[in-house]
Amino acid sequence: MNIYQPHLLRIEDVVEETADTRTLRLSFIDPAVAAGFDFKAGQFGEYSVFGAGECTFCIASAPTRKGYIECSFKSVGKVTQEMRRLEVGDTMGFRGPYGNYFPIDEMAGRDLVFIAGGIGLAPVRCVIWNALDRRQEFGDITIIYGARSVADLVYKRELEEWRLRGDANVHLCVDPGGETPEWKHAVCFVPSLVEEVAPAPRNAYAIVCGPPIMINFTLPLLA
Numbered sequence: 001m002n003i004y005q006p007h008l009l010r011i012e013d014v015v016e017e018t019a020d021t022r023t024l025r026l027s028f029i030d031p032a033v034a035a036g037f038d039f040k041a042g043q044f045g046e047y048s049v050f051g052a053g054e055c056t057f058c059i060a061s062a063p064t065r066k067g068y069i070e071c072s073f074k075s076v077g078k079v080t081q082e083m084r085r086l087e088v089g090d091t092m093g094f095r096g097p098y099g100n101y102f103p104i105d106e107m108a109g110r111d112l113v114f115i116a117g118g119i120g121l122a123p124v125r126c127v128i129w130n131a132l133d134r135r136q137e138f139g140d141i142t143i144i145y146g147a148r149s150v151a152d153l154v155y156k157r158e159l160e161e162w163r164l165r166g167d168a169n170v171h172l173c174v175d176p177g178g179e180t181p182e183w184k185h186a187v188c189f190v191p192s193l194v195e196e197v198a199p200a201p202r203n204a205y206a207i208v209c210g211p212p213i214m215i216n217f218t219l220p221l222l223a
């Protein structure tokens with residue numbers, strides 16, 4: 001098969017995460033491709049819109065959830081703006097999976113700490129669901145997530161689901177000035193919340209994804 005030939009996907013669902021970020025649920029149209037497709041948490045794909053082009057997004061759904069893949073993307077340019085116009089039932093192209101992945105099997109028996117900022121939760125979400133779907137294999141699971149404002153938080157329904165399920169510690173924050181009167185969580189930058197939560201580094205794996213400044217201030221706190 002030609003490696004440049006995309007598989008065809010049908011858009012099954014669209015979630016508007018924020019004013020400029022969307023999540024698409026996509027299923028392979030060819031049943032043979034659907035049956036044979038597999039990937040590992042952390043890998044990415046090349047998603048194409050006919051007549052517009054192709055761009056790279058991580059696979060935001062977990063490999064434990066079969067029958068579909070999801071991507072979350074921010075509209076920044078030519079292809080992503082075209083993707084924003086697509087609707088349920090429309091067809092897209094996909095090549096992949098490509099790239100490295102998280103060593104989820106190696107993480108078994110350890111505590112897991114997920115730290116993300118903004119759209120950085122998209123690649124981390126895949127590993128979070130992967131770990132939650134295999135919950136008994138891991139120790140404590142801590143999720144620390146923040147965004148500039150309440151309106152910029154992605155996966156709001158899932159954040160609430162993770163908070164309520166009782167087997168993960170979920171800590172949320174928005175930047176000062178980004179809170180609303182209803183916001184019940186922290187108002188600070190992500191590294192300050194990491195410092196406050198102080199996840200135990202012993203016997204733990206930490207996965208951090210977000211803007212470089214967030215990562216720079218977060219990594220020393222995990223040592």
Ligand SMILES: Cc1cc2nc3c(=O)[nH]c(=O)nc-3n(C[C@H](O)[C@H](O)[C@H](O)COP(=O)(O)OP(=O)(O)OC[C@H]3O[C@@H](n4cnc5c(N)ncnc54)[C@H](O)[C@@H]3O)c2cc1C
Pocket residue numbers: 044053054055056057058059072073074075076077078079080081119122123
């Ligand atoms: C491994 C990997 C994983 C990724 N995962 C994700 C993900 O999960 N979600 C996500 O949202 N993004 C992700 N990205 C980023 C994503 O691939 C890009 O945002 C996307 O390809 C942009 O495509 P586009 O055609 O819409 O933008 P483009 O049209 O290519 O524009 C991209 C940027 O360049 C600027 N630009 C375009 N043309 C010009 C010009 N002539 N002069 C100056 N500036 C210009 C645009 O304003 C915009 O800011 C990932 C990237 C990589 C490498």
